[in-house]
Amino acid sequence: MATVGLAEFLGNIISEAGVSGHEDKVAAVVQKGMSGLFDEARTDALGNLIVLKRGIGRAPHPRVMLAAHMDEIGLMVTKIEDQGCLRVTQIGGIDRRILPGLEVIVHGRKKLPGVVGAKPPHVQERGEREKSVKWEDLYVDIGLAGDEARELVQIGDTITFAQTPIKLQGQFMAGKTMDDRAGVGVLYECLRALKTMRHHADVYCVATVQEEVGVRGATTSTYGIVPDVGIAIDVGFGDQASVPEYQSISMDKGPGISIGPAVHPAIHERLKSVAGELEISVQVDPSPHPGGTDAFAIQIARAGIPTALISIPLRYMHTAVETVCLTDIERAGRLLAEFIVRIDKKFVEGLKCF
Amino acid sequence: MKDLLKNLVEAFGPAGNEGPIREILRTEVEGLVDEVKVDALGNLIAIRKGSGPRVMIAAHMDEIGVIVTHIDEKGFLRFSNIGGISPFMLIGQRVVFANGTVGAFGAEKLDDIKDLKLNKMFIDIGAKDEKSAKEKVTIGDIGAFYRQANFQGDRVIAKSLDNRAGCAVLVKTLKELAGREIPNQVYAVFTVQEELGLRGAKTAAYGVNPDVGFAVDVTGTGDTPEAPTMAVKLGEGPTIKVKDSVVLTHPRVRQFMMEVAKNKGIPYQLEILERGGTDTGPIHLTREGVPSGAISVPTRYIHTPSEMADINDMENAVKLFVAILEAKLDEAIL
């Protein structure tokens, strides 16, 4: 089966809604998009999509787990006011200052377009503009009165940003939830590359759930898979105005290859050497704290998993216009495929004694 | 329910020192189940054997309290919190220790009451000096609040409704089910140290290795004057949890629970608890993941010595639990 290009795959998966804990529709789109590239697929108790591409040669095969989270930040309805406005809370970390005036979709009995209410400057009190709007003053307006709203919406319904994918200049693309569907794009590129390559390792590509609320999906999926090597693919802070250089990685200079407590140094070195050998552009990305990505959970599953972290540079994280460079995603996918074909028993055994 | 609840809320059992409440609960559930055991952390596990999937139902039996950290030469005790405690809530309260020693909370002189912190407070057990204080209390002793329960109509005011209300619901559920055939194996776990970070449920769930999990705990309400936004009211039914800080209930589990309630005509409310967590968190992340849900008893003034709940919400929580456990959970959820 012919596969679609990266931009189309990514456009499809970022257009689907999947707030943490509600990823089933995204999982279906991802699995469909990857069809023809794997041997088996299943979803587990929490909803992680686990796609297996088997290796060749004599068993046992080394087990490699690649994890990218498919959940997205969003809002959840906490109360329906009598005039029909929906009170909301955040799922995952949202800068509430991006919300006023934003278009959203409420996932009630059907998809309902809505807007986040913004108070016009004319009726604001003096000094109000100097402060950020508070969570308790935010609401979503779906244009319905209270009773009508209650017919279609209930407490616990999720709300996503309505942003459709935007093709920027060159290879740059923007949209909601590039964090971390860009990582799922890396899984896709890796599987596409592996289709024509011979590899000994069994490759478990996992689109994980509930990363944004505490790396929950990676916790349980890693416990189940027990890989010899675990690699999380997430997004990193791309260089942008107002972020110091020492806190960011550059756009279009290749994926960040993390080094830090959550990363096994031998996997880090191997990723760098494979990139060097094939002249794939990468950037070393120092990560002094192990938290914030699925690698945090993967590394400490069971008796400990040799783990690495690859980051796609991304600008404007946790907004509706997260921006990535497609070339970085392609580079990461190719790098992982080339890394995987080079994995053998000796490499895996060496990870336990160093 | 009222007698059971009074017995449970007045019992002693702060987190890390759950011995007395555990013994009361053991007495309540022995005879209702096939086996009762206690694990390494002190969780009480009551097992109804049988066939079908393994269902863990959990209620934490610990309550918030204080731990003695220092005894000065005049016999005053310094202390730290066990679980979430505001210093402002302590003024005028009494603490009781496992041996029955009672103390009053006092505070150092402050220029501004806003500066009140736990480390500027102390416990006075009426000791004349260090020596006589140490005869009654030692560093590391964990105490609980000292309050009796009051029942007024359908409402109860008591300490530790968080989560003896949940314990009462579990006990009553086991009573209702006693002698009846159900298509599930039930592991009822009265967990320890929930107030210290959901610790007991974590190890208990690993040991039980359930196919499905449910917790019962208390939740806040939004029905008091100028309350934070929360669409939960006292007396309008137990809540089915959608979200708290540690779990997003799997939509399939939540849907199943709502259908059960609707079919049986049990009132319920949907709950989003913005701050706070419950045992469902660690249960659903056990091993490869466990589909899990939670039922809560709406409760006002949580983490004070005067929490308030409605008996009808607890009775309805029992009905909901019984109906859930009578369902074929392997077909409904798995």
Place this chain on the structure above:
Amino acid sequence: MLLKTLTEAFGVSGQEQEVAGILREHVSPHCDKVETDALRNVIAIKSGSKGSPKVMLTAHMDEIGLMVMYIEKSGTLRFKSIGGVDPRVLVSKSVYVGRNRIPGVIGAKPIHLQKREEADKPFDLDGLFIDIGAKDKDEAERLVNLGDGIIFATKYEDIGNTRAKAKAFDDRIGCAVLARLLMMEKRWDFTIQGVFTAQEEVGGRGAQVASYALEPDIAIAFEGTTASDVPGSKEHLYSTSLGKGPALTHADASFVADPRLVRRLMEVAEAKGIPYQMRELTTGGTDAGRIHLSREGIPAGLVSVPTRYIHSPVSIIDKNDFENAIKLMAAFLDSIEERGLPF
């Protein structure tokens, strides 16, 4: 000298190989098996004739420190902290960058060029940098790598009569207690699982995976813990005091110690006349927190050597507390042989 070697060794979280090497070298001749796992925990097994119970003893190898994040055109280094470092302690300290120990100093804007109100605010990481004397980025890149750990350049020294100062007593002092126990001639009849853990300062990560793998029946962690017996601190907030013996913990932010285990420790201390004190604060977390929640739960305890100024470039201990911690633990292990576990 073990304390000097251990405290001067390089070992920020995730880069513990030098500490691991020193410890392996010391304990290997006395143990049946010494292994490393995927997180670089060093696991030293000393089996007795009976084999059971399995007693896990741990101390963490890693120390707090800094990491090289970025190299400026000028050749100065930008950094972030590994583990909990108060940025206010950093300015004007000397450091070593990377395992090759490139010397550097932490600089900041001179007081003469600061605005008046700047001095009232502590420096944050954006205002600090490390100067290794490189003339430009190229030269710096030849000497250091992004991701290199950075340690304080503090030397071990005996000071006062019974005290010592060094960096990283948290938790090399615990490593020294554990190493000394493992190096004892005595062989108890049960199994000791000595674990020098990695990555405690970033969340007890090594201890978590090691306890899952080893499934002990009981566990005790050794720590260098806060001693705040200093001016400006009220007595009830000292937590521990130097020279009053090893500190036992009832509860901290990460766990409640098994009361039966704590009682046994107190009993053996009193029987042998070994001084001890109770840790009087409940803040802070340790490896014991992760260990006691492993699998179905493991009864755990904590024995600490009081340490002033932890998480800063220089800390102070009393060597008598260290020796008494070893004595207490040896007596505790004897009690397991004589009377079994305390539960």
